[in-house]
Amino acid sequence: MTQQYNFEKLYREYHVLVFNVALNYLQNLEDAEEITQDVFVKVYHSLENFNQKASHKTWIYRITINHCLDYIKKKNSQKRFFIFGQKSQNEQEYLNATNFEHPGILMENQEDAAILFKIINTLTENQKTAFLLSKLDRLSNPEIAEIMQLSISSVESLIFRAKAALQEKLAEKFTTYRKKK
Template identity: 85%
Template sequence: MINQTHFEKLYHEYRILVFNVALNYLQNLEDAEEVTQDVFVKVYYSLENFNQKSSYKTWIYRITINQCLDFIKKKNSQKRFFIFGKKSQNEQEYLNTATFEHPGILMENKEDAAILFEVINSLTENQKTAFLLSKLDGLSNPEIAEIMQLSISSVESLIFRAKGALQEKLAEKFKNYRKK
């Protein structure tokens, strides 16, 4: 039996964290809100089976990241189907795939931030996850290792490779950007 009070306490304690992680991953307010709802539906139905091998925070982080990855895969498959004739209610969604709507970014920095997140989104899933958890959420490598179920040295390696890839890709992007 699910303890409603316990669920509500978890919801109030972690809803902002879940929303921020989703927003960092998806860079779109509506998508982040949708994923946040999906995460808490999953938490609600999985709560009675939570085995407490990790903290609630780690468990909820893991669910959030998996929901974000699933959401991205679903959205990408919808875009591919669109090419073959699937119509969308919102064609702008397909025409403008790299929109950037992060509310924490000042208007004059939106273009640079859009380029940065475009490059972050080109990282492998594990590099992107480790990088976002480290740099945007400020988590320690041991915390990231627990969330991602990897060794600390693997997390360090992922972050190191992510930084290298970002430096290389951003240098190229801004070199091309300045030529315009």
């Protein structure tokens, strides 16, 4: 099979997966589309060097997650630059720079989902990755361990700590919210 055929097959098989992972990380349609394009450009250029020890799915997950994390770091550093570089006149522009857009969530649930994702975004990178892969992508712990290149027990620990942190932060958030009413 040619590299072009392999690439087209991989794109057909995994482009929805890549888009969904990016959307879960970034909560923005345009950003998820951009990441999807970037991931497949990388896949195309790296296909002949692909390590056959991992599955294509695992390899593409890793590329996607790394691109998302890099994108978030880059975007956050740009936001800080704009604030500290006096290019933004209003701190609210920084705080509200990303809008929550997720097509899989009903309009009436968008506000609650935005709160949840805002809290998910406060997790450490590894906790966030393990949690998203487990709860949103519904991958098994062995699959997550392979993608993250960690032991299964490490993945279990990350998911446990992520859930505990989310419970604590959500409890704080909604207690504060109830007091405001």
